[in-house]
Amino acid sequence: MAGSTSSWSRALVQISPYTFAAIGIAIAIGVSVLGAAWGIYITGSSLIGAAIKAPRITSKNLISVIFCEAVAIYGVIVAIILQTKLESVPSSVMYAPEALRAGYAIFASGIIVGFANLVCGICVGIIGSSCALSDAQNSSLFVKILVIEIFGSALGLFGVIVGIIMSGQITWPSNAA
Amino acid sequence: MYGFEALTFNVHGGYLEAIVRGHRSGLLTAADYNNLCQCETLEDIKMHLSATEYGPYLQNEPSPLHTTTIVEKCTLKLVDEYKHMLCQATEPLSTFLEYITYGHMIDNVVLIVTGTLHERDVHELLEKCHPLGMFDSIATLAVAQNMRELYRLVLVDTPLAPYFSECITSEDLDDMNIEIMRNTLYKAYLEDFYRFCQKLGGATAEIMSDLLSFEADRRAVNISINSIGTELTRDDRRKLYSSFGLLYPYGHEELAVCEDIDQVRAVMEKYPPYQSIFAKMSYGESQMLDKAFYEEEVKRQCLAFEQQFHYGVFFAYMRLREQEIRNLMWISECSSFLVFFLSHDVARPSHEGGRTRLIPQISANDSEIIASGSRFCRKLKKNLNKAKEAYSSMAKVRKEWESQALLAIDKVASEILTGKKSSLAKQASILLMIAHDGFSASELCLHYLFASSNLDELTLSSSISKLDGSEMLSLIRYMGKWLRKYERFPQAGHCPTAASVLGLKACDWVPSLESIVKYLGLVLDEHFSSLVLYSEFHEELRSMEVVMKSLGLEARLCCSLANVIENLRTEVGQREGA
Numbered sequence: 001m002a003g004s005t006s007s008w009s010r011a012l013v014q015i016s017p018y019t020f021a022a023i024g025i026a027i028a029i030g031v032s033v034l035g036a037a038w039g040i041y042i043t044g045s046s047l048i049g050a051a052i053k054a055p056r057i058t059s060k061n062l063i064s065v066i067f068c069e070a071v072a073i074y075g076v077i078v079a080i081i082l083q084t085k086l087e088s089v090p091s092s093v094m095y096a097p098e099a100l101r102a103g104y105a106i107f108a109s110g111i112i113v114g115f116a117n118l119v120c121g122i123c124v125g126i127i128g129s130s131c132a133l134s135d136a137q138n139s140s141l142f143v144k145i146l147v148i149e150i151f152g153s154a155l156g157l158f159g160v161i162v163g164i165i166m167s168g169q170i171t172w173p174s175n176a177a
Numbered sequence: 178m179y180g181f182e183a184l185t186f187n188v189h190g191g192y193l194e195a196i197v198r199g200h201r202s203g204l205l206t207a208a209d210y211n212n213l214c215q216c217e218t219l220e221d222i223k224m225h226l227s228a229t230e231y232g233p234y235l236q237n238e239p240s241p242l243h244t245t246t247i248v249e250k251c252t253l254k255l256v257d258e259y260k261h262m263l264c265q266a267t268e269p270l271s272t273f274l275e276y277i278t279y280g281h282m283i284d285n286v287v288l289i290v291t292g293t294l295h296e297r298d299v300h301e302l303l304e305k306c307h308p309l310g311m312f313d314s315i316a317t318l319a320v321a322q323n324m325r326e327l328y329r330l331v332l333v334d335t336p337l338a339p340y341f342s343e344c345i346t347s348e349d350l351d352d353m354n355i356e357i358m359r360n361t362l363y364k365a366y367l368e369d370f371y372r373f374c375q376k377l378g379g380a381t382a383e384i385m386s387d388l389l390s391f392e393a394d395r396r397a398v399n400i401s402i403n404s405i406g407t408e409l410t411r412d413d414r415r416k417l418y419s420s421f422g423l424l425y426p427y428g429h430e431e432l433a434v435c436e437d438i439d440q441v442r443a444v445m446e447k448y449p450p451y452q453s454i455f456a457k458m459s460y461g462e463s464q465m466l467d468k469a470f471y472e473e474e475v476k477r478q479c480l481a482f483e484q485q486f487h488y489g490v491f492f493a494y495m496r497l498r499e500q501e502i503r504n505l506m507w508i509s510e511c512s513s514f515l516v517f518f519l520s521h522d523v524a525r526p527s528h529e530g531g532r533t534r535l536i537p538q539i540s541a542n543d544s545e546i547i548a549s550g551s552r553f554c555r556k557l558k559k560n561l562n563k564a565k566e567a568y569s570s571m572a573k574v575r576k577e578w579e580s581q582a583l584l585a586i587d588k589v590a591s592e593i594l595t596g597k598k599s600s601l602a603k604q605a606s607i608l609l610m611i612a613h614d615g616f617s618a619s620e621l622c623l624h625y626l627f628a629s630s631n632l633d634e635l636t637l638s639s640s641i642s643k644l645d646g647s648e649m650l651s652l653i654r655y656m657g658k659w660l661r662k663y664e665r666f667p668q669a670g671h672c673p674t675a676a677s678v679l680g681l682k683a684c685d686w687v688p689s690l691e692s693i694v695k696y697l698g699l700v701l702d703e704h705f706s707s708l709v710l711y712s713e714f715h716e717e718l719r720s721m722e723v724v725m726k727s728l729g730l731e732a733r734l735c736c737s738l739a740n741v742i743e744n745l746r747t748e749v750g751q752r753e754g755a
Contacts, residue, residue, distance in 0.1 A: 038184075041187065041188070041191075042183070042184075042187045042191065045187045045188075045191030045192045045195070046187060046191050046192075046194070046195045047195070048192060048195070049191065049192040049193065049194065049195025049196045049198075049199070050195040050196075050198065050199055052195075052196060052199055053196075053199030053200070053202065053203070054199065054202075122184065126183045129183075129187060129191065129485070130485055132195070133195060133198055133485065136195075136198070136199060136202065137198070137202050
């Protein structure tokens with residue numbers, strides 16, 4: 001346990017692991033959805049404006065919006081997985097290291113997924129906006145820019161993978177202790 | 178923060194940016210310009226334009242089209258697009274869009290004030306104003322007598338009010354003051370716009386500062402060149418330069434003391450971006466400078482579209498459209514001039530090559546430009562300047578004259594023709610000989626111009642007034658040559674029948690002595706003051722005066738002789754009758 005010299009670390013370990021877990025789950029879903037929404041509005045406004053002069057681009061460029069939406073879905077999935085990992089433990093073992101570790105793991109998993117999806121959503125949104133504008137001028141550019149978007153959306157996937165791996169190791173201390 | 182505009186730009190500006198990029202894709206392409214340049218009449222132009230985005234605006238125009246109608250409708254399209262964007266825009270984009278039109282407002286104000294000074298009707302002037310620069314109380318400008326009143330009555334309520342602080346004086350408005358006022362206003366406007374863009378920051382600031390600096394530098398060069406030889410003092414000139422741009426401040430110091438074009442060129446060649454512009458022009462040529470500046474400006478405006486999420490695209494698009502409308506105006510003017518020129522069945526060689534050369538085109542995609550053209554004047558100037566591109570066609574014209582002259586001499590030498598035809602052939606050969614010898618290829622082209630019977634004096638005098646010094650000198654030398662020729666060969670007279678009888682078409686295109694004298698009179702009328710002031714013209718004019726005096730003496734002698742002959746004839750007639 002921490003010595004009496006550092007009061008910060010004493011304060012931190014006195015916080016219930018459920019706090020950290022709950023915040024982690026909130027960040028997982030909340031910040032992912034923020035990223036998705038950001039990306040969708042960036043793409044959507046350019047898409048609507050460009051489609052006035054070039055109506056043919058609308059159906060193809062909805063892919064950019066779908067990629068952004070996928071980011072929000074990742075966030076939802078991870079949040080659901082994380083919340084299934086929450087277990088009640090008796091208060092005697094609530095501050096045991098294993099319980100703290102479980103709490104911190106859920107928190108970290110939530111942050112990983114949330115922020116990875118945030119930047120992924122913004123990235124795909126900006127590329128989608130440029131894709132719509134270039135497609136309106138020259139339709140051969142669409143497929144090439146789509147490749148960039150695919151690479152961009154892989155970023156969110158990385159975050160989800162690591163988050164799920166982290167959450168897979170979560171074990172709360174068993175009741176007998 | 179520069180680089181992170183992408184995160185928040187689209188909240189307010191995304192839709193409009195996409196719209197302006199859609200409009201930009203509707204600019205005329207190189208293929209469109211090729212088609213338009215092949216057009217021979219305004220109806221053809223209307224037909225080609227109906228396939229582009231201008232179609233709906235031009236389709237309802239009644240048949241006798243004028244170039245002003247075409248330009249007006251195309252400008253209307255630009256105004257509609259602008260108004261649509263302005264009503265969708267929020268701050269700060271709406272202020273930015275309004276800034277773009279202040280230049281037109283300044284032009285309109287100056288137009289009305291100048292027109293009122295020259296006693297024109299206000300309604301006529303209002304029709305000529307650019308629609309983007311209209312504001313509510315613009316008609317009241319006609320009432321103002323001096324700048325203070327101008328400001329107090331009208332301009333204090335307009336967005337131009339803050340620009341007037343530097344130029345309010347109580348002096349009466351006259352031509353010089355109005356030009357100075359225009360340039361002072363424009364300088365204040367550019368500086369204000371520049372400061373506004375800097376405040377916006379990010380990519381907008383960077384791109385707009387590049388475009389506005391180029392504009393400021395271009396205006397500085399034009400002010401310097403146009404004020405060479407006028408009464409504008411160096412300090413006044415320096416006050417008209419904007420306080421930003423590549424040339425500020427050291428370039429401005431040097432430009433303010435320039436007294437001729439080569440000094441301006443020496444100053445500008447120290448700046449690498451402008452060195453490439455000036456390198457395209459050979460020494461002493463200033464006509465191509467405007468064209469080179471337009472080219473460079475269009476190139477930079479096209480580059481503004483390379484980046485996303487900034488306001489520079491709106492500015493660049495408006496300017497590109499205005500350039501396109503200028504191009505359409507020149508194409509229409511040149512084609513209506515071609516109708517005039519072609520109807521005289523001018524020698525074909527100078528025409529095929531001449532058609533596309535008369536109108537090199539600009540498209541935003543290729544960023545080349547249309548050279549300045551005002552109809553007739555351009556052909557006149559080209560011939561007088563012996564432009565290299567026209568050289569090959571002029572060489573063909575020279576060969577044609579040569580062959581005709583040789584043909585005439587052959588006919589005289591051959592014994593087939595007898596009597597009347599032989600004397601006709603002799604006359605024709607003398608005429609062609611004087612028309613051909615001693616004239617350069619470009620002057621031969623001028624024969625067609627002055628020999629045509631449909632030559633409208635008004636157009637000729639207006640285009641003569643646009644000639645500059647060296648061109649006028651060559652024109653006067655040309656006329657002097659004709660006078661001397663007619664003096665040496667008094668037997669050279671008009672042979673209207675030679676063309677039909679002997680097949681010598683060139684005889685129709687030799688200008689007669691009366692037409693030469695008439696057009697010489699026009700030149701003297703148009704440029705009297707400059708001819709008197711500049712000494713280069715004096716010796717030429719004195720020698721021509723000598724020739725004219727001797728011709729005049731001869732004419733008087735001939736007149737009295739003709740009277741004597743007439744009297745004798747009537748006497749003989751009476752005697753025989755009696």
